[in-house]
Amino acid sequence: MKIARLLVAAYxxxxxxxxxxxxxxxxxxxxxLMPSPMGGQPLYAxxxxxxHGDELTGTDKGPPLLHKIYEPSHHxxxxxxxxxxxxxxxxxxxxxxxxxxxxxxxxxxxHITAYVRMRQRRVGIQ
Ligand code: HEC
Numbered sequence: 001m002k003i004a005r006l007l008v009a010a011y012x013x014x015x016x017x018x019x020x021x022x023x024x025x026x027x028x029x030x031x032x033l034m035p036s037p038m039g040g041q042p043l044y045a046x047x048x049x050x051x052h053g054d055e056l057t058g059t060d061k062g063p064p065l066l067h068k069i070y071e072p073s074h075h076x077x078x079x080x081x082x083x084x085x086x087x088x089x090x091x092x093x094x095x096x097x098x099x100x101x102x103x104x105x106x107x108x109x110x111h112i113t114a115y116v117r118m119r120q121r122r123v124g125i126q
Contacts (some may be wrong), residue, residue, distance in 0.1 A: 027106035028079045033079050040115030043108050047084075051085040056119050063093045072117065076094045081106060092102050 029035070051062030055118070058064035069092055082088070088098040090126065104112070120126060 005011055014117040024082070024086060026078045026086050027109070029081075029106045029110040033107055033110055035110040035114035037111075037115040040108075040111035040113070041106065044112045044115050048112065051095075056116065060095075062095050062098065066120060066123055066125060068125055070116075071120065077110070077113050078114070079102070081109050084109045084112075 040082075045053075046067075051059055052065050053059050055060075056065045058067075083098055083102045084104055087100040090097050117126075
């Protein structure tokens, strides 16, 4: 009996995880898109600078993106897509959660990410 109950619980947990994973799909940019730092700059200024700072050095509402923890090997381009689409729970800093940012397509986010990567490379974060 106990084992049957355990199996049911495991099955329900699995379904829960699946639903969660489906709801949290990573948005993908158009195939063949060439992400452009220059295209990303004005989008960044409009949608991200209010918290991450005009110079990507952070504000009192959000962390600097010119920081080693946001280097590509730790925060991949997919994590940018996920943060914009679904928001991000505070886990590295004390600024609170990042809310989802509306009105940006996956292509827009790819351009923004290219802009951030260019700025990161300039200060040796890569
Ligand atoms: C309302 C403020 C706010 C706005 C607007 C905002 N962010 Fe954030 N963002 C945050 C905060 C706060 C965190 C840090 C959460 C933590 O880790 O403690 C964060 C974290 C992130 C992360 C790291 C996510 C992770 O997986 O740890 C990325 C990437 C990011 N932001 C990108 C962006 C981009 C790109 C934009 C613009 C499209 C943007 N943010 C707009 C507040 C904001």
